[in-house]
Amino acid sequence: MRLPITAWTSITHRASGVFIFVGMAVLIWALDASLKSPESFAALQTSLDSALCKFVIWAVVSGLIYHSVAGVKHLVMDMGIGETMEGGVLGSRIVIASSVVFILLAGIWIW
Amino acid sequence: MVTAVTSMGRSGLYDWLMQRISAVVLLAYFVFVGLVLLGGVDYASWKSLYSQTWMRIFSLMALLSLGVHAWVGIWGVLTDYLTERLMGKTGNVLRFVFQMACGLTMFTYLVWGIQILWGY
Ligand code: HEM
Numbered sequence: 001m002r003l004p005i006t007a008w009t010s011i012t013h014r015a016s017g018v019f020i021f022v023g024m025a026v027l028i029w030a031l032d033a034s035l036k037s038p039e040s041f042a043a044l045q046t047s048l049d050s051a052l053c054k055f056v057i058w059a060v061v062s063g064l065i066y067h068s069v070a071g072v073k074h075l076v077m078d079m080g081i082g083e084t085m086e087g088g089v090l091g092s093r094i095v096i097a098s099s100v101v102f103i104l105l106a107g108i109w110i111w
Numbered sequence: 112m113v114t115a116v117t118s119m120g121r122s123g124l125y126d127w128l129m130q131r132i133s134a135v136v137l138l139a140y141f142v143f144v145g146l147v148l149l150g151g152v153d154y155a156s157w158k159s160l161y162s163q164t165w166m167r168i169f170s171l172m173a174l175l176s177l178g179v180h181a182w183v184g185i186w187g188v189l190t191d192y193l194t195e196r197l198m199g200k201t202g203n204v205l206r207f208v209f210q211m212a213c214g215l216t217m218f219t220y221l222v223w224g225i226q227i228l229w230g231y
Contacts, residue, residue, distance in 0.1 A: 014188060019182045022215070028220055032227050034154075035161055041154040064141060071134050078131065109149070 010093040013070040016063040023060035030057070058110050062103045069099045115190070117210050119183050130183045133176035142171035167228045174224040178217040185213045 003011075034046040047053050073091050077083055082091050119126045147160065160166055193206040 018188060020222050021185065021216070024177065024220060027217075028223055030226070032223070034157060035227055035231050038154045041157070066206070068138055068141065071138070075131060109195065 004089075005096075006088045009070055009073075009095050013067060013074075016067040016070070020063040020067055023040045024059060026056060026060050054110050058107055059104050061110070065102045065106060066095075066099045069102065070095050081090055117207070118186055126147035126183045126186075128134065129179050133164065133183075136172055136176040137180060138171060140176075161228065169230055170224070174221050178221055181213060181217055183225070 030044060048057070075093050077087075077091065082088065087104075095102045115121070119129055136177070150162075189209050191210065194202045196202070198205070219227045
């Protein structure tokens with residue numbers, strides 16, 4: 001599909017929102033395990049060594065990062081900043097670029 | 112003005128504002144927890160952070176915000192795609208079912224979260 005860049009950032013914001021709503025279950029599960037007891041904390045650390053577990057956490061964190069960065073763009077635009085066509089395109093570029101950077105950093109940190 | 116029974120505050124402007132407020136709370140919470148984790152934690156330090164009253168208040172605020180934010184957010188998505196215009200009466204039924212499923216999930220997150228915060 002050929003859509004303007006602003007449409008892509010918008011639909012991705014929506015998709016990521018639905019995705020992290022489900023993904024919150026994973027994070028709450030991790031919080032649960034991390035606080036229950038020293039043993040479950042250690043067990044969580046062990047399971048976080050597995051590639052699958054790392055990938056799932058990274059996916060949720062990535063969704064959260066993208067949604068947050070695009071969300072901040074929403075808030076900025078709600079304040080009346082960048083509400084032009086050029087502003088929207090530039091905003092979208094900034095959102096994509098900074099999300100990629102943050103998501104990569106998150107990946108490096110998790111692995 | 113159209114008031115929809117399943118929207119959060121029965122008014123678009125109210126929902127819009129709640130969406131923004133909850134977004135800011137969630138953002139603050141995730142950035143804070145992210146920074147703490149980046150700093151490195153062990154069980155003792157992590158546990159003592161979460162036994163502080165202010166941290167529990169902050170966490171509960173984030174959980175409630177998640178509930179509000181997701182209700183409004185999912186409502187927006189459902190009322191765009193699962194509609195009477197797109198799929199007839201089934202749309203209304205499906206939309207309601209999904210909204211309830213979302214509500215149930217949020218409620219589960221909330222109670223689960225409270226249990227984690229005060230139970231251990
Ligand atoms: C914690 C989990 C979160 C979940 C499950 C979530 C979920 C959602 C969903 C489903 C939507 C509706 C998307 C749409 O209608 O296109 C939405 C919208 C929004 N989210 Fe989030 N979100 C979360 C965190 C955040 C954070 C941290 C921010 C930070 C700024 C944020 C900012 C926004 C904004 C500004 C909107 C409104 C967009 C609009 O008016 O179209 N959200 N969110």
